[in-house]
Amino acid sequence: MLNQDFEISPRELTDIPIDMFHLFGEEEREFQKMIMMYNGAIREVRTKLHVLNDELSITKKRNPIEFIESRIKEPVSISSKLKRKGYPVSVESAMEHLSDIAGIRVICAFIDDIYRVADMLTMQDDIEIIKRKDYIKYPKANGYRSLHLIIEVPVFFSDHKELMRVEVQIRTIAMDFWASLEHQLKYKKDIEDSDNIIYELHSCANTIHRTDLHMQSLRDRIVENS
Numbered sequence: 001m002l003n004q005d006f007e008i009s010p011r012e013l014t015d016i017p018i019d020m021f022h023l024f025g026e027e028e029r030e031f032q033k034m035i036m037m038y039n040g041a042i043r044e045v046r047t048k049l050h051v052l053n054d055e056l057s058i059t060k061k062r063n064p065i066e067f068i069e070s071r072i073k074e075p076v077s078i079s080s081k082l083k084r085k086g087y088p089v090s091v092e093s094a095m096e097h098l099s100d101i102a103g104i105r106v107i108c109a110f111i112d113d114i115y116r117v118a119d120m121l122t123m124q125d126d127i128e129i130i131k132r133k134d135y136i137k138y139p140k141a142n143g144y145r146s147l148h149l150i151i152e153v154p155v156f157f158s159d160h161k162e163l164m165r166v167e168v169q170i171r172t173i174a175m176d177f178w179a180s181l182e183h184q185l186k187y188k189k190d191i192e193d194s195d196n197i198i199y200e201l202h203s204c205a206n207t208i209h210r211t212d213l214h215m216q217s218l219r220d221r222i223v224e225n226s
Helices: 010-015 018-059 075-084 091-097 111-122 173-186 194-224
Strands: 065-072 102-108 128-134 147-156 161-172
Touching (some): 018 065, 018 102, 018 111, 018 147, 075 091, 111 147
Antiparallel strands (some): 128 147
C-alpha cells in the first residue's frame, strides 16, 4: 500500500535519519543516489499524468484524474522486503529485484477513467509495461480492487539515461476509501470478532463496486442527454 511509506523529495534526502541508512552498510551514498533516481522517475510519471489530465480537460471538458499520490519506500521497508525474498541487502539488489520502490497512486472518479488513463499512459512510446494486474476485473480474495501497473520510464541525468521502474496503482475514490480503511484495520491487533469484520469488509467492497458501476451508468446517461 502506498500510504504505509513516506515520500522523499530531493531536498529531504539529507534529512533522512542516519540510522536508516546503516541498513545498507557502506552503500549509504549509493542508497541516497538510488532514492534520488527513483524520485526522478516519480516526477517523470507524475508530469505525464498531469499533462494527460490537462489535455482531457480541454478535449473532453472533464478531468478523469481526481488526485495523485506518490511515495518512495523507506530504507527499512526495502531492506525487509529483500530479506523476505532471500536477496542480499544492497542497492544493486534492490534495483534489480524490487519493482515497487517508487509508487504512484492515481485516483479517478469512474471505473472507465481508470482504463482510459492507463491506456493513454502506457501507449506513450517511452513507457514500457513490465507487468499489469487487474484487480478490478479479478479482485483479491479480501475484496481489494485496483489496477496495478509496473512500468519502466527513462530518466535523464547529467551524464546518462537510466530506465527506472515505477509501480502505478489506479483506482476510484470509493476503491481508495475501502483500501485505506482495510489497511488500517489489518494492522490492528487483538480485534474481537475479527472474522465477522473481515466478512463485512468483503461485503462492503462488493457494495462499493456496485456503487461505482451505478455512478458510471448515471454519468453515461447524463453525457448522452447533454
